[in-house]
Amino acid sequence: MKQKRKTLLLLLALLLALAIGVTAYRALSGTYSPETSAPTEQGGEAAADFTVTDMDGNKVSLSDLKGTPVVVNFWASWCQPCRSELADFDEAAAAYGDRVRFMMVNLTDGQQETAESVAAFMKENGYTFPVYLDTEMDGAAAYGVSSIPRTIFIDGEGNVAADQTGTISGQRLRETVDAMLE
Numbered sequence: 001m002k003q004k005r006k007t008l009l010l011l012l013a014l015l016l017a018l019a020i021g022v023t024a025y026r027a028l029s030g031t032y033s034p035e036t037s038a039p040t041e042q043g044g045e046a047a048a049d050f051t052v053t054d055m056d057g058n059k060v061s062l063s064d065l066k067g068t069p070v071v072v073n074f075w076a077s078w079c080q081p082c083r084s085e086l087a088d089f090d091e092a093a094a095a096y097g098d099r100v101r102f103m104m105v106n107l108t109d110g111q112q113e114t115a116e117s118v119a120a121f122m123k124e125n126g127y128t129f130p131v132y133l134d135t136e137m138d139g140a141a142a143y144g145v146s147s148i149p150r151t152i153f154i155d156g157e158g159n160v161a162a163d164q165t166g167t168i169s170g171q172r173l174r175e176t177v178d179a180m181l182e
Helices: 002-029 080-099 115-125 138-142 170-181
Strands: 051-054 059-061 070-075 101-106 131-133 150-154 160-165
Touching: 051 138, 070 080, 070 138, 080 101, 080 170, 115 131, 150 170, 160 170
Parallel strands: 070 101, 101 131
Antiparallel strands: 051 059, 051 131, 070 150, 150 160
16 A cells, blocks of 8 residues: 555656646747747846957957947857857848947857867858857856857947847847847
8 A cells, every 4th residue: 555655646746747847848948939039128237347358369358348339149169059040140240340349259168168169160160250258257157147049238338238048030139239229
């Protein structure tokens, strides 16, 4: 009798865990789809400053770019969702020119992602957007980046205008940048 009771309780616990998992999956499954998600508009809070290194080894801080809208994208070459949106970022960076700065911040951990592997990836794919290496994870810490890709839109005054966790479609990227420029 005790064995049947234990088995029944275990079965109920498994069913409960499964139900919770299915519910969570359904609730979150559309969250990161480029077709369904849009950047969350922010209340104009001041953007957190951080320092990264450009591909030439120079230190660059977000605050150095104040006065121009900035699109900050946290990514890594091993991240498939990141890779899926990089062509759109490359196109947008070229199209907006000097009107908007793009900070494509690579999470360079020195193991899975290195400066050399990033340079090779950029060359192999022909991307021309500016890449910054977050070797100290200063940018990731400043924005509490726990998953990538993540894109933060900062207006010319240095305030967060919108924030997108997960992939963003090229259309949404342009719409959000255009709204920031208005």
